[in-house]
Amino acid sequence: MPIAKNLNKVSKSIEKSKTVLHPKGRKLKQLNRANLRNGKLLAKKSSRLNLKQSLIHRLDYIKNELNSNKLYSKKDILTHEEANALILNYINRNLTELNDLKKNRRPGRPISNRQNLLQNLLDSELTEFNKNGFHFPDLSLASNLVYIRNWNGTLGATTILNF
DSSP states (O other), X not given: OOOOOSHHHHHHHHHHOOSOOOTTOHHHHHHHHHHHHHHHHHHHHHHHHHHHHHHHHHXXXXXXXXXXXXXXXXXXXXXXXXXXXXXXXXXXXXXXXXXXXXXXXXXXXXXXXXXXXHHHHHHHHHHIIIXXXXXXXXXXXXXXXXXXXXXXXXXXXXXXXXX
16 A cells, blocks of 8 residues: 555544554654655745745836836847846845835844845845846847736746746
8 A cells, every 4th residue: 555645645544543643653653754745845835936926026127127217118138238237226126225224223223124134135136146147037138028028927928038
């Protein structure tokens, strides 16, 4: 008989048995393994959702900049320097709020949660930009720029983009 790995299946099979679980029993170990597996799956799912959300935020920022900024609205492609400037603008988008929070914090008081969140976000994006390469669509392709300008805001519509 195959070993059930799904938490729902394991808990159902344990509920069917009328006996109490022994602390060192096979069923309890199976339940513990299923519970650990379920926790790992939920952690991976939440990390994937966070990556997808950050991609959507980045594309939304690019779309707004391309459509509203006069420097980018008439261009068919962006040069490497213009793309870097756009990425740095994206990274520094919360810098004024962060500086205001630092300035308004009284001496001796702990850092607020919002300031800590913004500082961690800024640090992680800067390290991604400097070390690993920033996950951003290729703005030197005209087809990408046209597609981003007309993007409907969903994740499924981003599969056509080149990164």
